[in-house]
Amino acid sequence: MKLTLKIWRQDSAQAAGRFESYSLDGAGEEFTLLEALDKLNDTLVETGQVPVSFDSDCREGICGSCGVTVDGVPHGPIANTPSCRQHLRSFTDGSTVTLEPFRSGAFPVVRDLAVDRSGLDRIIEGGGYVSIDAGTATDADAHQVSHETAEAALDFAACIGCGACVAACPNGSASLFTGAKLMHLTLLPTTRQERGQRAVGMTEAMDEEFGPCSVIGECVEVCPAGIPLTAIAGLNREKLRSVLRGKAS
Amino acid sequence: MSSRARTTARRPLLSNFVCKTVMALTGLIFSAFVLVHMVGNLKVYLGGEHFNDYAHWLREAFEPVLPYEGLLWVLRLALLASLAGHVACAALLWRRARVARGPVRRRHAGWRSFTARTMPVTGLVLLFFVIFHVLDLTTGTAPAASGGFEAATVNTSHAYENLVASFQRPLAGLFYALAMIVLGLHVAHGLWAAANDLGATGRRFRQVAVVVSGVVALVIMLGNISIPIFVLIGVLK
Ligand code: HEM
Ligand code: SF4
Ligand code: FES
Numbered sequence: 215m216k217l218t219l220k221i222w223r224q225d226s227a228q229a230a231g232r233f234e235s236y237s238l239d240g241a242g243e244e245f246t247l248l249e250a251l252d253k254l255n256d257t258l259v260e261t262g263q264v265p266v267s268f269d270s271d272c273r274e275g276i277c278g279s280c281g282v283t284v285d286g287v288p289h290g291p292i293a294n295t296p297s298c299r300q301h302l303r304s305f306t307d308g309s310t311v312t313l314e315p316f317r318s319g320a321f322p323v324v325r326d327l328a329v330d331r332s333g334l335d336r337i338i339e340g341g342g343y344v345s346i347d348a349g350t351a352t353d354a355d356a357h358q359v360s361h362e363t364a365e366a367a368l369d370f371a372a373c374i375g376c377g378a379c380v381a382a383c384p385n386g387s388a389s390l391f392t393g394a395k396l397m398h399l400t401l402l403p404t405t406r407q408e409r410g411q412r413a414v415g416m417t418e419a420m421d422e423e424f425g426p427c428s429v430i431g432e433c434v435e436v437c438p439a440g441i442p443l444t445a446i447a448g449l450n451r452e453k454l455r456s457v458l459r460g461k462a463s
Numbered sequence: 464m465s466s467r468a469r470t471t472a473r474r475p476l477l478s479n480f481v482c483k484t485v486m487a488l489t490g491l492i493f494s495a496f497v498l499v500h501m502v503g504n505l506k507v508y509l510g511g512e513h514f515n516d517y518a519h520w521l522r523e524a525f526e527p528v529l530p531y532e533g534l535l536w537v538l539r540l541a542l543l544a545s546l547a548g549h550v551a552c553a554a555l556l557w558r559r560a561r562v563a564r565g566p567v568r569r570r571h572a573g574w575r576s577f578t579a580r581t582m583p584v585t586g587l588v589l590l591f592f593v594i595f596h597v598l599d600l601t602t603g604t605a606p607a608a609s610g611g612f613e614a615a616t617v618n619t620s621h622a623y624e625n626l627v628a629s630f631q632r633p634l635a636g637l638f639y640a641l642a643m644i645v646l647g648l649h650v651a652h653g654l655w656a657a658a659n660d661l662g663a664t665g666r667r668f669r670q671v672a673v674v675v676s677g678v679v680a681l682v683i684m685l686g687n688i689s690i691p692i693f694v695l696i697g698v699l700k
Binding site: 384422423 | 569571662
């Protein structure tokens with residue numbers, strides 16, 4: 215199929231960006247979006263031009279490295295699917311597809327379609343970990359966790375940290391990410407000693423670089439991990455709990 | 464590559480959490496108020512005398528424990544404080560959201576988030592409406608109020624006549640109806656947002672909260688809207 219790719223080109227964080235159009239010929243419908251970019255880059259390199267920068271790693275939807283904005287939608291036209299799993303069959307032959315970086319005040323452009331999402335890492339640094347020496351695996355029954363709780367924790371743990379929720383949010387909020395990263399720990403008994411301070415630390419780190427949540431819900435439309443808005447209510451609940459309780463646990 | 468340095472220096476006095484909690488609590492106070500207020504408004508259908516008696520009772524309720532208009536002033540002060548908190552926090556959050564969003568606008572994904580995205584706009588319309596409403600039917604200040612406005616006295620109230628006179632002006636009646644649609648939109652998302660801001664995670668509770676938000680908003684909207692409509696078509700006079 216034949217597509218016109220209108221791609222955001224920007225040489226550095228400081229440089230002004232611009233759109234440039236490229237025509238892509240001979241890509242198959244079964245190509246992923248990133249494979250289409252690979253193909254384009256091959257031609258650009260062959261003709262002595264600078265290839266388009268973009269992030270990716272696993273290309274199977276588990277690492278969270280990829281992420282471009284496609285026709286204004288973070289990740290692409292298929293809901294809840296990362297850029298690496300978006301396919302050209304979503305586009306009509308001959309159409310123009312606009313590719314931009316993830317847009318957010320907290321995600322400075324590194325180059326072209328690649329952005330700096332390290333703000334999300336700093337939220338994790340705020341408390342998204344468990345500081346106990348886990349040692350070897352304990353007996354399976356040492357901690358009684360109900361099946362539902364374990365499943366819920368696993369569902370929140372599915373967040374791949376791609377940042378699409380931030381890019382989708384009109385407030386530039388990272389609440390869905392932070393809620394997922396907080397709740398998957400909070401639900402499990404082994405993380406209890408730091409429950410309060412984790413909620414405070416992660417919320418503070420989040421507020422330093424990201425916006426407040428107005429429960430608009432655009433994030434859940436794009437999240438490739440299917441994290442529900444409940445994560446955000448959980449984040450607020452944990453913060454409220456820590457304020458009322460005033461303890462680290 | 465510019466990794467943004469962590470700005471541990473200044474933390475705002477009112478954190479997002481404080482602002483959101485204030486908005487949720489004051490929003491719930493408003494919602495409870497407008498619901499009760501609407502039930503009171505529906506007394507117009509029981510006749511002018513009944514309505515005026517009710518308005519008069521509000522002024523002398525709980526005398527002599529409370530002074531004349533005591534209950535009204537307690538409500539007024541509570542609502543005024545809530546309004547100040549609600550609007551101030553809305554402004555702070557709106558500002559922070561703009562900065563965090565960055566210069567590029569989002570393309571929104573559809574109508575599902577319509578009420579949420581329009582909260583600042585519907586909120587501003589409501590602020591204007593609240594001011595207009597007080598000038599029209601409480602203080603009787605022209606040009607908001609109709610020419611026939613009569614203030615309440617210690618013995619009697621003219622609430623019914625004032626209301627009908629005001630709504631008989633087509634523009635005023637229409638504005639009231641429009642404001643109630645806007646109120647419905649604001650409350651529908653506001654209640655749902657409040658449930659989330661106050662940490663409602665239970666699945667059952669969240670399902671109930673969605674339905675209650677919509678139903679309460681719809682009831683407030685339709686209940687109030689009926690009054691200017693019935694005045695304009697001449698049923699209430
Ligand atoms: C009768 C009047 C009002 C009622 C019943 C009401 C109710 C609510 C409720 C329940 C919320 C949810 C708070 C939360 O986020 O948890 C809310 C949010 C909001 N209200 Fe109001 N409100 C009223 C008046 C106003 C006015 C006059 C403004 C003026 C600017 C306003 C602006 C906002 C905004 C911008 C939000 C969203 C805040 C955010 O989440 O970012 N509201 N309102
Ligand atoms: S919550 Fe979803 S959209 Fe946000 S970072 Fe995690 S996986 Fe990506
Ligand atoms: S490249 Fe790993 S999730 Fe897309």
